[in-house]
Amino acid sequence: MSQDIIVDNLSKTFFVKDQTGTKEVNAVKSVSFQIETGTCVAFIGPNGAGKSTTIKMLTSILFPSGGSAQILGLNPWKERRQLMYRIGAVFGQRSQLWYHLPARCSFDLIASIYDIPDKEARIRTTDLIHRFDLKKLIDKPVRSLSLGERMRCEIVASLIHEPKVLFLDEPTIGLDVEAKGLIRELLSDQVRQNGTTILMTSHDTGDIEHLCQRVLMINHGRVILDTTVTEMKQKYLPHQEISIIYDDGSEQIIRISSDQSVNKTIRTLIGNKNIRNLTVANPPLEDIIRSLYKKDKVV
Amino acid sequence: MVAKSRHTTFRFWLRLYKTAFKQAIALKASFVLRILFMIANNLIMLVGWFAVFNTFKTINGWDFSDFMFMTGLVVTSFSIWSIFFRGAGIYMARLIEYGELDNYLLAPKNILLHTLCSRIDPAGLGDFLSGIILLTASGLVGFNNFGVLLFCIMVGATLFISLNIFLGSLNFYTADNTDLGERLFYSFLNLTSYPGCIYSGAVKLILLSLLPTGLISILPVEQMHKTDTLSLLWMLLVTLIVLGGSILFFYNGLKRYASGNKIGGKL
Numbered sequence: 001m002s003q004d005i006i007v008d009n010l011s012k013t014f015f016v017k018d019q020t021g022t023k024e025v026n027a028v029k030s031v032s033f034q035i036e037t038g039t040c041v042a043f044i045g046p047n048g049a050g051k052s053t054t055i056k057m058l059t060s061i062l063f064p065s066g067g068s069a070q071i072l073g074l075n076p077w078k079e080r081r082q083l084m085y086r087i088g089a090v091f092g093q094r095s096q097l098w099y100h101l102p103a104r105c106s107f108d109l110i111a112s113i114y115d116i117p118d119k120e121a122r123i124r125t126t127d128l129i130h131r132f133d134l135k136k137l138i139d140k141p142v143r144s145l146s147l148g149e150r151m152r153c154e155i156v157a158s159l160i161h162e163p164k165v166l167f168l169d170e171p172t173i174g175l176d177v178e179a180k181g182l183i184r185e186l187l188s189d190q191v192r193q194n195g196t197t198i199l200m201t202s203h204d205t206g207d208i209e210h211l212c213q214r215v216l217m218i219n220h221g222r223v224i225l226d227t228t229v230t231e232m233k234q235k236y237l238p239h240q241e242i243s244i245i246y247d248d249g250s251e252q253i254i255r256i257s258s259d260q261s262v263n264k265t266i267r268t269l270i271g272n273k274n275i276r277n278l279t280v281a282n283p284p285l286e287d288i289i290r291s292l293y294k295k296d297k298v299v
Numbered sequence: 300m301v302a303k304s305r306h307t308t309f310r311f312w313l314r315l316y317k318t319a320f321k322q323a324i325a326l327k328a329s330f331v332l333r334i335l336f337m338i339a340n341n342l343i344m345l346v347g348w349f350a351v352f353n354t355f356k357t358i359n360g361w362d363f364s365d366f367m368f369m370t371g372l373v374v375t376s377f378s379i380w381s382i383f384f385r386g387a388g389i390y391m392a393r394l395i396e397y398g399e400l401d402n403y404l405l406a407p408k409n410i411l412l413h414t415l416c417s418r419i420d421p422a423g424l425g426d427f428l429s430g431i432i433l434l435t436a437s438g439l440v441g442f443n444n445f446g447v448l449l450f451c452i453m454v455g456a457t458l459f460i461s462l463n464i465f466l467g468s469l470n471f472y473t474a475d476n477t478d479l480g481e482r483l484f485y486s487f488l489n490l491t492s493y494p495g496c497i498y499s500g501a502v503k504l505i506l507l508s509l510l511p512t513g514l515i516s517i518l519p520v521e522q523m524h525k526t527d528t529l530s531l532l533w534m535l536l537v538t539l540i541v542l543g544g545s546i547l548f549f550y551n552g553l554k555r556y557a558s559g560n561k562i563g564g565k566l
Contacts, residue, residue, distance in 0.1 A: 062556070062557070081408075094399070094402065098321075101325060108318075109318045112314040112315070115307040
């Protein structure tokens with residue numbers, strides 16, 4: 001399988017002025033990874049880890065201080081225009097829609113930005129409006145849409161030119177449970193039906209579990225973990241929770257660390273008592289990620 | 300292939316203007332009021348100068364019709380920037396300051412032109428109308444010098460656009476220069492609101508070269524009375540240097556662009 005994204009020793013240094021003078025801030029330090037065609041990868045890390053800076057470099061918004069990258073075989077900083085025809089980006093905190101106008105006007109303009117003929121643009125937009133269930137929203141001014149509705153429009157706006165690679169920076173930020181679920185479903189369809197490659201940052205573990213096959217974790221500007229979602233859950237389990245309901249109705253819940261034996265713990269707990277129910281539960285993905293942030297350097 | 304590319308490019312710019320115009324008139328009452336007040340503002344400004352010229356008849360060889368022509372030219376040139384390239388200036392400065400240039404960097408189009416054309420100011424239509432009224436009322440424009448008038452308007456508009464690209468780009472180099480840029484622009488505009496005939500010697504030389512407001516407020520009036528090829532070439536040369544310099548200043552600054560995390564949209 002071919003690699004859509006190849007990043008090699010990418011780094012970015014900002015010079016920040018404060019009261020004591022100019023300080024050098026290394027936001028990204030020698031980040032390297034590759035992403036195969038048609039995969040959805042979660043790019044996670046705590047606030048200030050360097051996620052957005054990396055994505056902004058890969059989408060040619062920022063010039064790197066060092067290293068190289070290739071997106072679909074193109075250099076983001078030397079072949080910006082060619083690359084932009086083939087990638088899409090959604091920044092959850094930003095809007096590419098015109099605030100006082102209906103989203104349809106922005107879609108028409110975006111089709112022109114990508115030189116899509118009117119007839120073709122109409123077909124693609126109609127299809128996306130149908131898939132993203134925007135028929136009732138498309139003619140309302142963007143300012144009157146809810147955050148979830150606006151985000152669906154933002155994603156449609158980024159898909160009109162049928163990008164091969166999609167960069168999503170916190171696409172579900174601030175959305176309610178229903179809106180999040182809908183967007184995850186739609187993005188999942190996009191990967192399945194069109195083979196789109198997605199690199200996505202998110203603080204929502206639901207996004208990772210529902211959408212992504214692989215996780216790239218970054219902290220202090222370095223990649224600290226590169227693994228599959230399944231492996232992360234198994235290998236980096238910080239603890240497990242054993243819950244026992246005894247025949248006499250009493251309950252016992254105990255948390256054991258990942259290096260303790262489940263079998264031995266259960267035997268010790270039960271002893272000669274009869275049990276009605278026993279469950280061994282893994283912690284939520286959020287706890288796993290939090291423990292990894294604390295450990296920091298795991299690879 | 301080239302023809303197709305030109306066609307799609309033309310279609311894009313046309314649609315961009317259409318969208319920017321729709322956005323500008325989305326709030327209709329504000330749109331109409333701004334045009335009306337801009338016309339009133341430009342005409343009111345003339346009242347004081349009418350009184351001055353009524354008393355002195357001529358100032359260093361200029362009469363009221365010369366002043367009307369100069370004001371008409373300044374206002375028309377200003378309106379071209381305002382209607383078609385309002386993205387230069389404060390709008391650009393804010394995009395840079397708040398890291399909102401990202402949307403333009405993500406589009407496969409010329410970043411500078413895309414930014415310049417993304418904003419139009421409805422009040423510019425008021426300026427354009429009052430500019431045309433003043434130019435016509437001055438009585439200085441005829442068939443013989445109509446070409447010179449168009450040339451002078453293009454020079455004036457290019458200088459306004461270039462200056463705004465330069466001032467808007469200041470935020471690439473040091474932070475929080477939006478207000479400074481706005482003040483500097485209005486200082487420049489101030490210099491074009493007095494009759495060009497009051498400047499002489501070293502000041503006039505500076506206004507025709509380093510701070511070229513004289514290319515809008517001094518030389519055009521002279522050219523309408525008596526066309527001089529050398530002066531027109533000088534106007535063209537200085538204008539091209541200022542335009543080229545401002546474009547270089549923008550692209551050099553773009554390499555320093557740091558983006559940002561402000562929550563916002565295309566207002």
